[in-house]
Amino acid sequence: MIIEKIVVEDFRQFRGKQELxxxxxxxxxxxxxxxxxxxxxxxxxxxxxxxxxxxxxxTEDFEHPDRILHEDVARKSRDANATEARVxxxxxxxxSRYSLTRSLSLAQxxxxxxxxxxxLKVTRDGETFTEESPQRRIDTLMPxxxxxxxxxxxxxxxxxxxxxxxxxxxxxIYQVLGLNLLRTTAADLRHPSVRGELNRRxxxxxxxxxxxxxxxxxxxxxxxxxIKESIETCANERKAVEGEIRTIDxxxxxxxxxxxxxxxxxxxxxRQSSQNTALxxxxxxxxxxxxxxxxGVFAKGLVTRGxxxxxRLRSEGKIPARVLNSFLHELLEAHRCxxxxxxxxxxxxxxxxxKLLTIAGDQNFNNAVGALDNAIGVxxxxxxxxxxxxxxQRAQRVQLRQELRRLGERLEEIHEKLGxxxxxxxxxxxxxxxxxxxxxxxxxxxxxxxxxxxxxxxKVRDDLLKQVHEVKLKEGTAILAQRQLEAADEAAAxxxxxxxxxxxxxxxxxxxxxxxxxxxxxDREYWAELSDQFVLRIKKRLGSGETSDVIDVAQSTGQRQVxxxxxxASLVSLARQRAExxxxxxxxxxxxYPMVMDSPFGQLGDAFRQGVAKWIPTLAPQVxxxxxxxxxxxxxxxxxxEGGRVGRRYLLAYHGPSKRDEAASEIKIGTQRxxxxxxxxxxxxxxxxxxxx
Amino acid sequence: MGESEGGPKSTASQRAFKQARPEIQKLLKEILxxxxxxxxxxxxxxxHEDILTIIKTHIR
Numbered sequence: 060m061i062i063e064k065i066v067v068e069d070f071r072q073f074r075g076k077q078e079l080x081x082x083x084x085x086x087x088x089x090x091x092x093x094x095x096x097x098x099x100x101x102x103x104x105x106x107x108x109x110x111x112x113x114x115x116x117x118t119e120d121f122e123h124p125d126r127i128l129h130e131d132v133a134r135k136s137r138d139a140n141a142t143e144a145r146v147x148x149x150x151x152x153x154x155s156r157y158s159l160t161r162s163l164s165l166a167q168x169x170x171x172x173x174x175x176x177x178x179l180k181v182t183r184d185g186e187t188f189t190e191e192s193p194q195r196r197i198d199t200l201m202p203x204x205x206x207x208x209x210x211x212x213x214x215x216x217x218x219x220x221x222x223x224x225x226x227x228x229x230x231x232i233y234q235v236l237g238l239n240l241l242r243t244t245a246a247d248l249r250h251p252s253v254r255g256e257l258n259r260r261x262x263x264x265x266x267x268x269x270x271x272x273x274x275x276x277x278x279x280x281x282x283x284x285x286i287k288e289s290i291e292t293c294a295n296e297r298k299a300v301e302g303e304i305r306t307i308d309x310x311x312x313x314x315x316x317x318x319x320x321x322x323x324x325x326x327x328x329x330r331q332s333s334q335n336t337a338l339x340x341x342x343x344x345x346x347x348x349x350x351x352x353x354x355g356v357f358a359k360g361l362v363t364r365g366x367x368x369x370x371r372l373r374s375e376g377k378i379p380a381r382v383l384n385s386f387l388h389e390l391l392e393a394h395r396c397x398x399x400x401x402x403x404x405x406x407x408x409x410x411x412x413x414k415l416l417t418i419a420g421d422q423n424f425n426n427a428v429g430a431l432d433n434a435i436g437v438x439x440x441x442x443x444x445x446x447x448x449x450x451x452q453r454a455q456r457v458q459l460r461q462e463l464r465r466l467g468e469r470l471e472e473i474h475e476k477l478g479x480x481x482x483x484x485x486x487x488x489x490x491x492x493x494x495x496x497x498x499x500x501x502x503x504x505x506x507x508x509x510x511x512x513x514x515x516x517x518k519v520r521d522d523l524l525k526q527v528h529e530v531k532l533k534e535g536t537a538i539l540a541q542r543q544l545e546a547a548d549e550a551a552a553x554x555x556x557x558x559x560x561x562x563x564x565x566x567x568x569x570x571x572x573x574x575x576x577x578x579x580x581x582d583r584e585y586w587a588e589l590s591d592q593f594v595l596r597i598k599k600r601l602g603s604g605e606t607s608d609v610i611d612v613a614q615s616t617g618q619r620q621v622x623x624x625x626x627x628a629s630l631v632s633l634a635r636q637r638a639e640x641x642x643x644x645x646x647x648x649x650x651x652y653p654m655v656m657d658s659p660f661g662q663l664g665d666a667f668r669q670g671v672a673k674w675i676p677t678l679a680p681q682v683x684x685x686x687x688x689x690x691x692x693x694x695x696x697x698x699x700x701e702g703g704r705v706g707r708r709y710l711l712a713y714h715g716p717s718k719r720d721e722a723a724s725e726i727k728i729g730t731q732r733x734x735x736x737x738x739x740x741x742x743x744x745x746x747x748x749x750x751x752x
Numbered sequence: 753m754g755e756s757e758g759g760p761k762s763t764a765s766q767r768a769f770k771q772a773r774p775e776i777q778k779l780l781k782e783i784l785x786x787x788x789x790x791x792x793x794x795x796x797x798x799x800h801e802d803i804l805t806i807i808k809t810h811i812r
Contacts, residue, residue, distance in 0.1 A: 252800035560765035
């Protein structure tokens, strides 16, 4: 999909009818929209989202989503039915061109702003027609699940690279790569209207014993569902507590007395979280090393003994054999030597050849000893490597634990200091924070124990299910119902397995893509990858050669933002190649998507800004970037302007009674200056095309 | 399902699918086809009934 144009009419602060044409040139695929904070960047991003998805598409930071119509226009309206906000988007996809219009009248806004009117016209092969199910068509072209990855605020995407958000990563992969079909189908097969119905029929036609077993299985399923619900509740409660802690932290950070300590604590806690994850992953790697290679260390005695046997056989001349017994048997059976002499049975010559059998060897034996000798060599060589790898990993573990201890101690000190401040507000906040931290710990304990309960309950359920499938039934209808139920269960289990395998294959492909993007921005000694648990990580190699090991690099907010950006770019790129990806699902079309980014340079330091700015044009076939003047100046401007990839440029000029202090009245783009603020009693934003000379 | 199912360049999931009983393979193909028809719809009325019918038709 390529977005060609947006026309906004009385949508939020965009008064009247205004338009913005996006660059569609392949070589100049970037459209830059310059705007200071508060001048309408978020509103413009939301105009696009509202156009495509209506109220549901609006971002969380879009305030008052029930007030879509320009406030002054709404206030002065004399006919609430005739006054409306409207967004028109022209876009193309494959060979078709689309024109969508979404509108909301003032009358409807007062009743329910979520109810909008959407029209979609499609032009294909010279013919234009109105789409009967416009929203469905749009959802097919750009599924809702991926919109958050195509339209986003760059300052708010760093959460993707946090360990606790791996589920979001998995969801994104499902969505973009079409795997949701497998997951939804498995869920539908297990739905009460499908599995439940088949189960009900089986129960109805079964004898008493089978019925009791079915009921037992149903109870076990209910138990699994109950535990899962408790896990969800626990996770939600934990999130709420985390939210409360964040609120307290924000208050402490704005308090003059607590500011410095709280800021330090925020950094330390981020580090603590990433190092804890690194420790967990290191433990997994240590376990993997032990499982895969440590047998060699414990098999040292066996290896020595094997070597002695092989050496003895060599010294005895048994390997390699000087003559093969199969060859001698052939001569004796043919009663003729290779020199032509006859070997009649019982003759001296026959006996001489027969005697040779005592020193002859067997070819299979030769091969087996050769293979054993080789294996012994491999195990012996591997032992030193394994010991060295384990030593490295252990050293890293010690280092991580030491750092975590230091972090913990410093955090404790900060807590002590804040808790004993003379300021009552600070101590009260700190006490509350401590209570909430304890609550978090309680939730973690409950969560762990619920996970264990779930594992046990699932085992009971699976065992009972097996028994239900195997129970011997007499009645024909019952036997058929049992077969159908078993087929539904088998089909759902296969889909689970396929999904798991597809994800594992895709993770590899995605990792290659992630790393190739990452290398364009960041130092060569680092690389990025998705871990087995679908956590985005930056990695670094320690040491060299066979004894080197890989460690996780703790990420700052800026690095997480880059990693998340890289992940999104990789997904978009894979979506484009989707049709060629090795997958079990056939008929997946490659999808070209634009990327619309609000403030992608927000949290980045200069070093990253330059890399990201250079790389942004290659992210997607079409890139639309909203930037403030402070984000644009310096390396970003140099890279984007010198690269010559900016096809179109706009400026959001704000008219209002006052502006934020930090926003200048003029903006400098290139060497030119443009007015971006005008004093006005009525508040509105004007979209201006910028031509650089 | 994929063109190269079970072939030399097949993926792990294609091979896993091939290992399923032919009856289940056929069943899955039909159910997935029905799911595909409704995958982008917000209301998916009727899909459960459709799946039940497919199961009852194939497993007899």
